[in-house]
Amino acid sequence: MHRKDSYALAVVIGRFSPFHNGHLALVRHALALADQVLIVLGSAAQPRTVKNPFLAAEREQMIRACLPDAAARLHFAALPDNLYSDQAWVTGVQRAVDASGAPATRVCLVGYEKDESSYYLKMFPQWRLEPFALTQGQVSATQVRDILFADLLETADGKTPATEDFATQPLALKKPDAGRDMLLASWLPAAVLDFIRAFRRTDAFEQLVREHTFLQTYRSQFVGLKYPPIFVTVDAVVVQSGHVLLVQRGAEPGKGLWALPGGFLDANERIADAVIRELVEETRIKVPAKVLRGSIKASQVFDHPGRSQRGRTITHAHLIVLEDSPAGLPEIKGGSDARRARWVPLAVARNMSESFFEDHGSILEHFVANL
Ligand code: NAD
Structure with a gap:
């Protein structure tokens, strides 16, 4: 058993979208256990979605407004998700805790094992896990x-x-x-x-x-189906001369957000054919389909179960690297589902996590980080 205040730091991880009475009881519990509390605001630096409607700064504002008496003991770290690497995400949490200067022996993690989505509570063996018992009923x-x-x-x-x-x-x-x-x-x-x-x-x-x-x-449309559909999509990461080709979505979901050109696989189509078809339909890129196809350098499946809000969607992303040309970047024009298409410098695109649709920022990063 731990005495009140025996911990220097209690770490509370969550999305708090929004911060409800159950969360408030959890943070109060953390405040009773430790001198200082670090709230790690997950799913930061992404656009507003129905799953994550509030920006990290707004969530901090909500939490602070609920706990004015604890202002000096509450600290925040906003942390982006890394859907395809739990280890990279854990490193981010470790860094935020290290920055507090508290020795690992005096740090505890406070969390409530709600369901399978709470698996991450077991990823920090260096800190004692202080479980929380529900006092507020199942507010979710x-x-x-x-x-x-x-x-x-x-x-x-x-x-x-x-x-x-x-x-x-x-x-x-x-x-x-x-x-x-x-x-x-x-x-x-x-x-x-x-x-x-x-x-x-x-x-x-x-x-x-x-x-x-x-x-x-x-x-x-899919409620009650014994086997709900699993969608297969394709996406193209087209790179030329330090630029990547992006489209701005013209329809829900994610209207107005930036995305890789792509879409659903047709019933009678090969995946590589779909990549080129969707790319041409959405960007009208002035490069012959044969050249586009011959420029495919890599492909990768992205299958995180939570990557799309429409339903389970597995995408086959393809890297297409076009040769530098004295004529500059190929002509493009938004078409079909895309409001507009644009060549975006990689330095800008790799900083656009707050305006990327679904996991398209992670897909881009996967292909271009070591290009
Ligand atoms: P949440 O806001 O749902 O919950 C935060 C905490 O409050 C959890 O401990 C939860 O169990 C607890 N809680 C929920 N309802 C409660 C209630 N009624 N009473 C008391 N406590 C209650 O947040 P979450 O989804 O657990 O947050 C985890 C964050 O970490 C997310 O942002 C997630 O994306 C991120 N994460 C990222 C990765 C990755 O990127 N690889 C991996 C794991 C987690």
Whole structure:
């Protein structure tokens, strides 16, 4: 058993999207155990999505607003995910803790083993794990986000939009009813509720409602299927003269975000054919298909189960390296699903994690880090 304050530092890892009463009890527990508390805000430096609607700075703001008395003892480290390397992610957590100067023997990790997504709590054997017993019932951030974003969009004739309506007609935001707010008030600390009321007036909120509704409608097609579909997609990382070819998404999900040109594999198509077809459809790149095909240098499967919100999606990404040319970069033009296409300097693209769709930043990094 540990005496109160026997730890110099308690580490609490989480997404806190948003910070709810269960999280608050967890952080209070950490504050009771240690002199200082380091909150590692996961899933940082990525665009807002329905799964992760709040920026790391906003989550820090929410947490601080809930715990004004502990301001001097609370510390934060925002950490991006690394979907394809738990070891790289663990290194990031280790660095944040090392920076505190606390010796490993006086550090504890405070977490609640909620479900299989809490596996990471076992990845830090050097710190004692202080488990947390539930005191607040099963409040879950997923439930909060569903209540926050669901059933708030309608067509002009008052219907829930179908997936095709998103591209073809204006959709209006409904006012949330009082019952919904009562539910939120029972799950969230008052300061978080205030934050959320202000957030509801932003364009970002409206975009998240659109995305939530689109994903709900899209996924409802597969509810009850014994074998839900596993989608196969392709993506192209086209590089020439220190630039990579990106497209800006013109439709939900991820409307407005930057992506690698790519898309779904057709039923009767080989994967390499699909890569070239999607690349040409989305960018109208002025390079003969034969040359594009002959310039494929590598391919890699990206299969993280959580990489896409539409459903399980496995992508086959291909690296295409085009030769430097005195004529400059090939002509391109956005087409089909892409709002526009652009050659982006690698120094810029490799810094765009906050505007990349799904795991496209990780895919890019995989191919170009050692090019
Ligand atoms: P979360 O916000 O769901 O939970 C944070 C903590 O609160 C957890 O200990 C959780 O069990 C606890 N909790 C949840 N509901 C509770 C309740 N009702 N009462 C008391 N405690 C409750 O965050 P999370 O998803 O566990 O966060 C992990 C973060 O680490 C994520 O951002 C994830 O992406 C990141 N991560 C990244 C990698 C990688 O990139 N390779 C690997 C593992 C984890």
